[in-house]
Amino acid sequence: MLSLTDLPFAADVHPEARPAARLTWDSREAGPEVAFVALPGEQMHGNAFVEQALSRGAPFVLTDLDVERAVRVADAREALFSWARSERRRNGLVVGITGSVGKTTAKSYVAAALGAHFMPVYNTLPAIACFLLEFGASEKPLVVEMGIDRRGEMRELVDLVRPDVGVITSIGAAHLEALGSLEGVAQEKGVILEAPRRLVSTQAASWFPGVATYGFGDATWAGEALQVGPDGAAFRFQGVDVNLEHAARAQAEAAVLALALAEQAGLNLSEAASRLAQVSVPGGRYQVLPGRFTVIDDTYNASPLSVRAALDALNAFTGRRLSVLGQMLELGEHEAGLHAEVGNYAREQADLTYGVGPFAAQLGERAFRTVPELLAVLESEVRNGDVILVKASRGISWSLERRAQEGVGLDSVVKALLDWREAK
Template identity: 75%
Template structure:
């Protein structure tokens, strides 16, 4: 419960008709009888323009500088929101922050399951994280926060807000190069999560792939790492291994999910959670759609279309290579790779040709990504539906281009979730 009459960490005039809310939103369309509205500055408009709409929808209160009914009136709503979030975060017994070039959401999901923690939903913007901390910081349960960045200085801002007790870096690779500039820039900016704030120590952990970039920081995964799983086996049915003598089975999982499980069990052990109990919860983890979600059937579709970077695509191709049957890679454009994007696409495409039996590419770098190259998503989809047969395994992966129009997404070869839906519909119709 978010109570505007509690001891707020900022000066505010609280309207007498304001009342507690179940949660907060900065999107006025989500405001309602249980959802309060925070009027924040936007790229095009200020949230104050939507305060009346939120009140009409029944919002219990609005955080704003306007003098309106049910207002929690402050000088600066954004500064107040972040101050409130820091105060509520301080009430949490444990906060885990997760970043990396790939695998953040998977790691977050597994860590949350092992710790029986509250965790961030898909959106991981500063306002979203602030609302999450305010809503759940006092729940008494650990919190797991995904901390993605795409510009210099953003991680420092996130760390100042979240103040994680544990900082995790899953992987390092070329992603958001247009803003971060280079691999060295990515290493430096993501590494900020391993530093404390105001003298607070942070427990740092990095994935096996990222360990070379952060010498001296404890690592996790398989092989020569600080915290290692043992006897890893990956089949079409899933992944299994042992950790500290405890058997772990992850249905329909690959190595990436197994590494996330090792991270989760490491943190569970350190938090005093019984490992058999944590391992049992890991077996039931279901990551959000588009993140290596396996759809078995007369042919199998691996939906990994939520987003893409070179390191993430290579990991997905490694997983595809372990499947029986005819393996088909379906790859689209990876965004924000800067001036070397053609070379990076070519490198991924060359790797796909070693891991898959058939390679399809779509969009601006279709020929680099696959032997069967298509200019647009509809052309790709038609070709796939004509080619696929029983027993095939198809991996679908690309960036989202979520802010683009559907027409541009189809033309540029991003947002391949539409391809996944078409394949599943065709498979299930027969």
């Protein structure tokens, strides 16, 4: 419970304010055990929702307003972060994970191996602060995904999370509009390596010489005898056999990271490997959906590095291989060339290639302006035994007006494929 005594900031505590199990910035989540913090927003201040939170029974509200059950402070955002840092210091092991791709997958595997609490997908600074408040005092480790899309953001995250272990999964062309170049990406993400212990993937190793690495081949922490096929990935780590159903090389590398951290923590590796076999990564992140034809749902996000990895995974399957690719966002002035490079790679790895939206012609031999136009053709071309990879940046849902005209994004392609599969 979040006690209201000995707060790490100056506050006037209303006599009816009560301890809470956790804190939220979304008044709709407030309740008898969930308190509310009134944060400034881009369009509206959280103070506008204080009464709603109180009416839902919030034990207290963190705000600058003089209201019932208020924990009244001069700056609710700074108070939240100060409180989060205080609770985080009570935890013995916090792992921070960043990278251009693979953060969520790595987080899921590391949390399973360590038996840790981990951040959900929504990982803004306030969300991480609320997570640290809820679980900072836990005896379990914490695993925090630390994604950035602007300069200076990793500094803010590191100052809040203070990870004991800093991990970089990859460095690639992502958020180039804000970060400028691969050098800018590496510089910004590299701030996480101020952590006392540091690990980077073999893919990112050239950007951070001297830092311990994980992966396969020439790595400080290396998996051995990797085998990847249609049914999944298998390898050995420190003599322990690891089997990951419906996984590709990227998931196997995340599993190596997880087992390296488990060994450093003194955990039983066989038991940790068993937990890895049960990992379920959130939707849209390389989910293999088998049936009379197999669908690979990788629609959550896309960058050149992640699309290439997904195409490599597709190539390991037997049967006719189809790629359905959409626009990759935030690539800056080089976006046309990067889409062309990915499209050329798709033509090498897949038997049929489809592109949709901007850069459709670069991404696929068969190009379509909109998702409905793509679906009208794709339905008649999919056969039993095919393997279809669907991948694009999730931001291509576009505006409401364009959604009606062009479809909701490539997640709608996955849904259509699954519907067709069930209907026949």
